[in-house]
Amino acid sequence: xxxxxxxxxxxxxxxxxPFLIASLAILAAIWAVRLxxxxxxxxxxxxxxxxxxxxxxxxxxxxxxKHNPSDADISRLSTLNTIFPxxxxxxxxxxxxxxxxxxxxxxxxxxxxxxxVLWGNYEVLNDDPHLLKPGQSLNLLxxxxxxxxxxxxxxxxxxxxxxGVDPREIVDWPGNKLNPIELEIEEGHWLVIPxxxxxxxxxxxxxxxxxxxxxxxxxxxxxxSGDYSSGLVGTGGFIWPTTSYIVSGNDYWSGHLAIDIxxxxxxxxxxxxxxxxxxAGWAYGGYGNMVMIDHGNGWQTLYAHLNQVNVGCGQNxxxxxxxxxxxxxxxxxxxxxxxxxxxxxxxxxxxxxxP
Numbered sequence: 054x055x056x057x058x059x060x061x062x063x064x065x066x067x068x069x070x071p072f073l074i075a076s077l078a079i080l081a082a083i084w085a086v087r088l089x090x091x092x093x094x095x096x097x098x099x100x101x102x103x104x105x106x107x108x109x110x111x112x113x114x115x116x117x118x119k120h121n122p123s124d125a126d127i128s129r130l131s132t133l134n135t136i137f138p139x140x141x142x143x144x145x146x147x148x149x150x151x152x153x154x155x156x157x158x159x160x161x162x163x164x165x166x167x168x169x170v171l172w173g174n175y176e177v178l179n180d181d182p183h184l185l186k187p188g189q190s191l192n193l194l195x196x197x198x199x200x201x202x203x204x205x206x207x208x209x210x211x212x213x214x215x216x217g218v219d220p221r222e223i224v225d226w227p228g229n230k231l232n233p234i235e236l237e238i239e240e241g242h243w244l245v246i247p248x249x250x251x252x253x254x255x256x257x258x259x260x261x262x263x264x265x266x267x268x269x270x271x272x273x274x275x276x277x278s279g280d281y282s283s284g285l286v287g288t289g290g291f292i293w294p295t296t297s298y299i300v301s302g303n304d305y306w307s308g309h310l311a312i313d314i315x316x317x318x319x320x321x322x323x324x325x326x327x328x329x330x331x332x333a334g335w336a337y338g339g340y341g342n343m344v345m346i347d348h349g350n351g352w353q354t355l356y357a358h359l360n361q362v363n364v365g366c367g368q369n370x371x372x373x374x375x376x377x378x379x380x381x382x383x384x385x386x387x388x389x390x391x392x393x394x395x396x397x398x399x400x401x402x403x404x405x406x407x408p
Contacts, residue, residue: 144195146192148163149191150186150187150190150191152187156170157182166306169194169199172251172253173192173199175200180253180308181254182309184384195228196248198216198247199249199250202241202242202244203238203242203243205240207238212244215251216251223244224236226247257310258273258337258340259398261331262353263329264281266279266367267280269332272336273335273336275334276334277330277333279367281366284369286327287328288372289350291325291408294354295379297316302315305404310393311403312404317379318378318379318380320378320379322344322359322390323375328348328369329370330376331347333345333366339384340384340391341359341381341384342380343359344359344364346376352394355392357391358383358389361377363375
């Protein structure tokens with residue numbers, strides 16, 4: 054039993070009547086019930102008058118409280134959906150390339166820049182997004198930047214200068230597991246260079262103008278050998294080269310100066326504008342079967358990964374005429390049209406010129 058002694062309550066009034074004393078005891082019991090200390094039916098109490106003087110003393114006897122978890126009156130609803138804090142990834146993970154994958158699509162999946170995918174896999178992709186093949190295992194960095202294997206004689210300061218970052222960013226990156234006090238890096242150790250950038254080699258067939266189409270033989274069996282100075286001239290306005298308007302796979306970015314349009318094998322490919330064919334057939338560099346058209350106004354268009362080629366060298370083509378069938382030849386993980394637009398030898402994002 055828990056005994057609550059309320060002693061020596063000084064009441065500077067006349068002697069308290071037994072009725073008032075009993076009322077106070079009842080109020081105290083009610084107070085205990087409202088605080089969930091005990092059930093009201095379990096409160097036996099006894100009022101003891103010890104002194105007729107203005108000072109009153111009484112005792113209330115309460116049952117002992119047993120802390121049994123199963124009998125607890127207070128409970129909390131369980132939370133079914135627990136939200137875990139969103140912690141950044143620190144380690145390099147491996148990803149197996151699947152059919153239909155692209156460097157651009159993989160980068161989007163892991164919230165990375167497509168350049169980071171290339172920079173993290175130089176030994177596999179050699180800076181060429183067209184070398185992506187199903188079954189390859191890729192390194193995917195936790196942040197945008199580059200991946201570097203430490204060589205004998207390297208210094209952190211040199212790496213910082215090479216990749217354009219503060220050397221302390223390399224040392225402080227947790228995934229590199231470096232001790233900034235005693236910096237010792239073993240040869241062959243791979244380092245993530247957060248926000249690091251480097252130049253990379255571009256892989257593409259150079260622009261072939263109609264007057265110098267003969268150089269095309271250097272770039273594959275489909276290269277033309279003639280001089281096609283005369284011929285149709287384009288309108289300067291382009292149409293979509295397919296009936297599909299869906300960019301699927303690689304979009305236009307610094308490592309892929311074209312858009313990939315999703316089309317099934319055999320779908321018709323149209324000339325985006327009128328002009329003269331300066332390349333028609335197999336091309337090196339992962340393009341597979343390819344057609345290049347010179348439009349006679351500074352513009353050239355290129356169509357790659359074709360299943361079949363329906364035009365030949367020096368042929369005049371009219372805007373909207375069928376020049377090939379879509380495919381997946383060359384370095385390609387699935388059917389699509391690789392479409393380039395060039396002006397005066399420079400690359401232009403096709404999205405800027407297509408309606």
